[in-house]
Amino acid sequence: MKRLLIRLITGIVTMFFALLASPTLLLAADAPKKSSMNNPIAIVIVVVIVALLIVIALLSYVLLGIAQFYVKRAKEQAQQNGTAAKTTVLLLCCLAGFSAFAQTDNAAVVTDRSIGGLSEATFFTLMTVIAIELAVIAALAWFLKRLMAKEETRQAAEIANAVPKDSLLKRIWDRANRFRAIHQEADIDLGHDYDSIRELDNRLPPWWLYGFYCTVIFAAIYLWRAEVSKSAPSAIQEYTASVAEAEKQKEIYLANAANNVDENSVKLLGADGIAAGKMIFTGTCAACHGTDGGGGVGPNLTDDYWLHGGTLKDVFKTIKYGVQEKGMKSWKDDLSPVQIAQLASFVKSIKGTKPATPKEPQGEPFKENTADSANATKTTASITQ
Known part of the structure; x- marks a missing residue:
């Protein structure tokens, strides 16, 4: 019209x-x-x-x-x-x-x-x-x-x-992959057929190509900074710095883990821990138990007799909570769990030594387990040396 x-x-x-x-x-x-x-x-x-x-x-x-x-x-x-x-x-x-x-x-x-x-x-x-x-x-x-x-x-x-519209996610997915339609596959078929699997001369998806381009650009920048201008640390310098940082993180972790120790998880420490415990003993415990642990106001800590148990856990518990009826204070507010573990390890290490003026035995006799006794003897020998 x-x-x-x-x-x-x-x-x-x-x-x-x-x-x-x-x-x-x-x-x-x-x-x-x-x-x-x-x-x-x-x-x-x-x-x-x-x-x-x-x-x-x-x-x-x-x-x-x-x-x-x-x-x-x-x-x-x-x-x-x-x-x-x-x-x-x-x-x-x-x-x-x-x-x-x-x-x-x-x-x-x-x-x-x-x-x-x-x-x-x-x-x-x-x-x-x-x-x-x-x-x-x-x-x-x-x-x-x-x-x-x-x-x-x-x-x-x-x-x-x-016509229903595709979701935003589907549109992004299709744009990132940019698939060929099925009716267009005949144009890119190379004629190679392997067990009904046809070979197509298809273009790589955009996300793969752009990712590859980004790696090429990154490699060129990294090569310039690390090998030409020397404005960035080399691989060896990065490794050394990473190892040092890991050691610091390890120390922090061990310190935090050691502060979580209690009377149920305490373990006998090595020479460094016992040496630290000796310093704590001299400053806090020597007045009652003597400098060498032979006893004074408090009992002798070098013999086989114990008033409140002779295991490492018993010693840790006694130091932590104290014995009010015997006049021993609780040290949990003054010492950290690590320091209490060090002090308990030192007390266990002086068992069997010969103090200058030992006090008479008090309490019940205590027999150390074979493994614990061997460890304590070995640790005491290392400290004496």
């Missing part, structure tokens, strides 16, 4: 301007004829006016139909627009008829100048009618184009809403 209307309007306008360009019809020197309707120019112009009226009627009909279809809720307004368009067509028809009658009335008037055998008033009146018709056609075509564009937009929106 749209192409037909365009071709019709183009043909009418072309014919009209072809007639205007004819030198034998325009600006005739002879006097106008008695009847304007017998003039070929008048006949052609009237035909053009009628054809344009037909075009206006067709456009009005199409415009009215689209408006009624698209604007259902505004049916009354669409009908009013259609009525206005029909009224415009009727008015133009009346104007064309009036122009024709005016030509008949003015045909008998003889003027000095004429255009194609028509008087100037008649000619310009007909041209005005044609101009008004063309303006109306342009307006109707513009409204028709607007309505058709809205309809196409609505249909496109309905189609877009009808």
